[in-house]
Amino acid sequence: MADQQINSASLDTQTRIFAGVDVGSKELVLVVRKNGKPFNPQKFSNTPADHARMAKKLNKxxxxxxxxxxxxxxxxxxxVALHDAGVKVMVINPKVSHNFAKVLMNNSKTDDVDANTLAVYAERMDFVPWSRPSNEKIALRCFSRRINALTDQKTAAKNQLHALxxxxxTPKAVLKDAQAAIDQLDKRIDQLxxxxxxxxxxxxxxxRALVLFTSIKGIANTSAxxxxxxxLILPADMSHREWVKFAGLDPRAFDSGTSVHKKTRISKAGNSQIRAALYMPVxxxxxxxRHIxxxxxxLLDMGKLxxxxxxxxMRKLLHAIHGMLKHDKPFDNTRFYAIPSIAE
Structure with missing residues (x-):
């Protein structure tokens, strides 16, 4: 990397500048690029105070x-901190940056190199602005993910009780303790x-969204x-196809020449939380x-497993949910699938 320090006074305001941030649980590594050359990496802690400090520096x-x-x-x-400070932010799928690093033929993988790769990505690719969700939607996602985490813990606890x-x-005291753990998790899930x-x-x-979601048979309050x-935290302008891709439910074909013809599978390249939330309701x-x-x-008659x-x-139901929210209409199972009439 070029032996330079970031100095806002030395940067020409007419020149477009790009930055990449490698995010860790405790540390952030920032690399700024100007005229195709990177400045020295700067490190910040992943805390609200350093978020504000980075936003102040970048805003200049x-x-x-x-x-x-x-x-x-x-x-x-x-x-959120950078967006609220007026900084242009784009957030990309880790698989995208991983493949982009392969295109650049990076021989090393360090936090500094990854941050520079992200800056190069911002420099060369089209800017897709990150859309900030409202505070209540962020809070709802926190609730939903915590409930999901506790539900996973409850499943594990029930499996342990079954094994015991x-x-x-197995002493009765141990069985009683295992059951108490399950009861406590039930209580916490109900409270959340x-x-x-x-x-x-x-x-x-x-x-209104809750009313729309629960209009689908199979989706009650917990699944909703x-x-x-x-x-709801996704950008409002995303299409139903983009939703499907974001959820990792888009088909992934693998054919090459005349000899390679692998089975088409879902990509699983997106948000696994959406797939998990759809699975049992489906x-x-x-x-x-009856229509679903x-x-x-x-599909079974067509030979699908x-x-x-x-x-x-799941994919078709995600299309339906997108349309329900877009047009503010409850689920219509006759539009989901029209049952063919049987000729007598």
Whole structure:
């Protein structure tokens, strides 16, 4: 990297400037590029105070575009801080930056190199601005992800109890403790669900969305909270196809020449939380909604495996949810799939 220090006075305001931020759980590495050359990396702690310090520094560089990866929850507060300070921010899928680094033929992988790669990406690729969700939608996502985490813990605890119960040698005190852990998790999940519903009730937009989501058979309050937490934070101008791709439910073909013809699978390159939130509601809808069941059966009749048919229903249901929110209309199962009439 060029032996230079970032100095806003030395930067020509007429020149477009780019920056990349490598986000870690505790540390942020910032690299700024001007005229195709990087300045020395700067390190910040991943704390609100240093978020503000970085935003203040970058705000002095007129027109700067900052690029970072979506790294779970660790990047989110920084993206909010930079956006609120007026800095242009783009957040990209980690797989995109990983493949971009391969194109650049980077031989090393360090935080400094990754930050520079992100700056080069911002420099060469089209700017796609990050859309900041409202505070209530951010809070709802926090509720939904915490409920999901506790639900996973509850499943693990129930599996442990089942294993302990399989032998008569397990002391009753141990079984009692395992059951108490499950009961405690149930209580915590109920408290968080009540908190999420109270938050939704305070905001008309969220309340209306809950009504729309629960108009689908198979989606009750718990599933609706999980889906709303992930889908409502997405930019309003995203198409239904972009939703599907973001969820990783888009098909991934793999054909080459005359000899390589792998099975088409879903990409799984997007948000796994959306796929997880859709999975059980789809199976429930297949059981209780005749139109969704007919579509599922139609896929089976075409030779699809049950899991393949489930993924197809998930994808089509995501299309339906996008249309429901866009047009503010409840779920219409007759538009989801028209059951063919049987000629007598």
């Amino acid at each position: 560089l007129s027109g700067i575009i900052v690029c970072m990866e979506a790294t779970g929850s660790y990047h989110f507060d920084l993206a 119960s399989a032998t008569v040698e 669900t009540a908190g999420a519903l109270a938050l939704i009730e305070k905001h008309p937009e969220l309340s 909270i999980a889906l709303m937490g992930e889908l 199976w429930s809808a297949v059981q209780h909604d 069941k007919a579509y599922y059966q139609h 049950p899991l393949q048919a489930c993924c197809a229903v």
